[in-house]
Amino acid sequence: MHALPALGRFEGLEHYFGLRVYFEDTDLTGVVYHANYLRYLERARSDMLLAAGIDQRATFEGGGGAYAVRDIAMRYRAPARLSDELVVVSHLSALRPAAVIIQQRVMRGTLLLAEADVEAVFVSPTGRPRRQPAHWMAAFEPLVSKGN
Template structure:
């Protein structure tokens, strides 16, 4: 996605309201058949979501350290369409579909060129250390509102 030199981090980017995050399939991502192991699509999507939040100005580490809460997945619906294989260049495309008081609904796709490999609808909620939902801070809501996919 970005041409990163040795001193630059590799980041995803926003394309309008859609966040796009590049992923390369390594040997460790595959199973004995040479295809990406099903659970690793979830890892790719997690990286895409985390990068999307960071680029939107949400500092998850600071929120956790300050006791403001952390995101937890409360619902996940995933569908696999085609396999990815060793050395494939993939993109995790993430779109924010719904913003609630304490949660977000995000639709994510893992694609290779024009091929849809997997897609998921993920609900994440902000929860306190005791596991109870917390309202999103106003600054976070303000960051998310322009990202909502209509």
């Protein structure tokens, strides 16, 4: 089976993932329901891994493990609404042997709607932290933002 191509793209150290707000994303008032931002961030992180050449599914199915979100700090700045075109901008701010820190922003044009700091830990199939695969580390090292 061939992996699907990434939908987003890297520009320098930042990964850009576009999406549109659909009716199912909104609450009664037509504003994006707060929990859906977590879905947007997850989709962008998954796409970022694909764009970096990392196949999460193959690693997991091969018994290597997977990422689990250990911590997320989210700040909401302005609402997104039905039919808005959004971009999730992600970059790696730290890389450790068993974890990665990703900073993400949800944007509508130049307006910041939400931002998050996410710590994802690589865990074994039994849920214990373990070192990330060496080829994952090699793919990430040139993408880590220095000084952020």
